[in-house]
Amino acid sequence: MKIVNPVLTGFHPDPSMIRVGDTYYLANSTFEWWPGVRIHESQDMVHWNFVTCPLNRVSQLDMRGNPSSGGVWAPDLSYADGKFWLVYTDVKMVTGTFKDGTNYLVTADDIRGPWSEPIKLNYVGFDASLFHDDDGRKYLVQQTWDHREYHHRFDGITLTEFDTTTMQLKPETARTIWAGTDVKLTEGPHLYKINGWYYLFCAEGGTTYNHQETVARSRTLDALSFATMPGDEPFLGNYDTPRSVLQKQGHGSLVDTPGGEWYYASLCGRPWHHDTESSIGPRGWCTLGRETSIQKVEWDTEGWPHVVGGHGGQLEVEAPQDAIVTDAPITRNQHDEFDNDQLGHDWNTLRVPFNSAMGRVGGGALELIGQGSLHNLFDLSLVARRWQAFEFDAETCVSFDPHTYQAMAGLTNYYSDANWSWAFVTWDEKRSCRVIEVAQSDRNAYTSYLQDQAIVVPDGADVWLKTKVRTSTYSYAYSFDGTTWHDIPVTLDAKILSDDYVFERLDGYFTGAFVGLAAVDYSGYGTTATFHHFDYQEL
Structure with a gap:
């Protein structure tokens, strides 16, 4: 049986993997998307089933106004003392x-x-994890942030003891245990004690194509006591494997099996390429965001870990010999008739939970009340799901009766508040009728593609909208009966919805593309759109 990478496709970065008994759990970052942190489980590392999102109350996570790519960074899941522990960061800048x-x-x-x-x-720095030592003591391990312009921003890895009586940190115990290597951008620390050694796994190089994972170890937890793994190669990384399907591997966590095998879960990216002049070089565009891969690990005679097959990793990996094979079908397709009064786990909102200000769901309809534009960081009526394949179709049917061009509702492909597009129904005051328009925000530059040629909607008709995503490009189509479809003559470049495109301007590039439903009415009158179904089918 093979682990086929990535094991979690589409926007599932920063995996924290643990084992409890014979079950493995993976927790992933969610950034500004609600609810916070996604947890999957498996008994064979091949088939992963969604379990829960633990941060599902505003009292646990309040991201209203957070910037794109802010919010929940690098959750750390652990198990000790008969319970699960989850450390997470809510980043505001x-x-x-x-x-x-x-x-x-x-x-x-x-x-x-x-x-x-x-x-x-605290907030000494982000990417914090909780280490449970075998003597019962606990420590917070974290990247350390330095704001001073004359210092490097990433100031090593800090260890601070956690008092389980008061459930608070003991700041007087804080010390830097490792300064990182010359690769810099040291982050994502996870600490393990194995055979009398403390092993520190850290990401370095930034979460782009230079991303990699480095290992250091020490016999103690004293200040600056950790020594880096010898040799010039990292533990894991694709900086020197530009043609590999998997790229950006690094930030992640280590786990052992009941039978004594070892595996490492890492974030990864799968780029496609069509622009040889791009400043990012030949590797391309990761529209699916950062995903989760798993590599097998072996140990050398000196007690250092190595990825089986080399530090570039493998697309297919031998599954654990003692795996409990579930043989569950892996499907990511989704069809929702909105019969339930709560949104399913595939759906996400931005920054805050789905609430009465956004609308309601159930009885065969999703009603979205128009609020702010898709640029809005506070009041936004949008529900969306991850792109999890390079090619798919998604469609919906909407009833919407606007009476101003400031009211819009439709189907969106969305990366961030600055980068998105949609096909939507709105009002054309010149022709005094409803119309279908396609618009795009490219780094906040807004373009209406149809303008005076916007498609007239017949009186009283519902509107079916579809998006066709085809790796490097995507488009929209419409229908007035759900059977006869008409392509809208606008072809959009999918790279605008990728981490790598957004990275070129350094304005938040940690998530991935989503497809979903939205209603806008920035006039403030709350025109409501009714969506009758949603369908997502990978090709």
């Missing part, structure tokens, strides 16, 4: 000198919850 935010801790007796109210830890 993405670009600029400071990275204002807070590290929190929640716990649960059962992985499915309920999860506790959060304990505020």
Whole structure:
């Protein structure tokens, strides 16, 4: 049996993998998307099933106003003392000198919850993890942020003891245990104790094509006591394998099997390429965002870990010999008739949970009340799901009766508040009728493609909208009966919805493309759109 990478496709970065008994759990970053943190489980590392999103109350996570690519960074999942522990960061600033935010801790007796109210830890830096030592003591391990313009921003890895009596950190114990290597951008630390050694796994090089994972170790947890793995090669990385299908591997976590095998879960990217003049070089555009891969690990005679097959990793990996094979079908297709009064786990909103200000769901309809534009960081009526394949169709049917061009509702492909497009129904005051328009925001530059040629909607008709995503490009289509479809003559470049395109301007590039439903009415009158179904089918 083979692990086929990536094991979690589409926007599932920063994996924290643990084992409890014979079950493996993976927790992934969600950034500004709600609810916070996605957890999957598996008994064979091949088939992964969604379990829960533990941060599902505003009291645990309040991201209203967070910038794109802010929010939940690098959650750390662990199990000790008969319960699950989850450390996460809520980042309030993405670009600029400071990275204002807070590290929190929640716990649960059962992985499915309920999860506790959060304990505020600190904000020495982001990417914090909790290490449970075998003597019962606990430590917070974290990247350290330095705002000073004359210092490097990433100031090593800090260790701070956590008092389980007060459930608070002991700041007087804080010390830097490792300064990183010359690769710099040291982050994502996870600490393990194996055979009397403390092993520190850290990401370096930034989360682009120079991304890699480095290992250091020490016999103690004293300040600056960790020595880097010998040799010039990292533990994991694709900086020197530009033609590999998997790229950007690095930030992740280590786990052992009941039978004593070892595996490492890492983020990865799968680029497609069509622009040889791009400043990012030949590797291309990762529209699916950063995904999760798993590599097998072996140990040398000196006690250092190595990725089987070399530090570039493999697309297919031998599954654990003692795996409990579930043989569950892997499908990511989705069809929703909105019969339930709660949104399913495939759906996400931005920054805050789906609430009455956005609309309601159930009884065969999703009603979205028009609020702010798709640029809005506060009041936005949008529900969306991840792109999880390079080629898919998604469609919906909407009833919408606007009476101003400031009211719009339709189908969107969305990366961030600056980069998105949609096909939508709105009002044309010149012709006094409803019309279908296609518009795009490219780094906040807004373009209406149809303008005076916007497609007239017959009186009283519902509108079916479809998007056709085809790796490097995508388009929209419409129908007035759900059977006869007409392509809208606008072809859009999918790279605008990729991490790599956004990275060129350094304005937040940590998520991935989504497809979903939205309603806007920036006039403030709350015109409501009714969506009758949603269908996502990978090709």
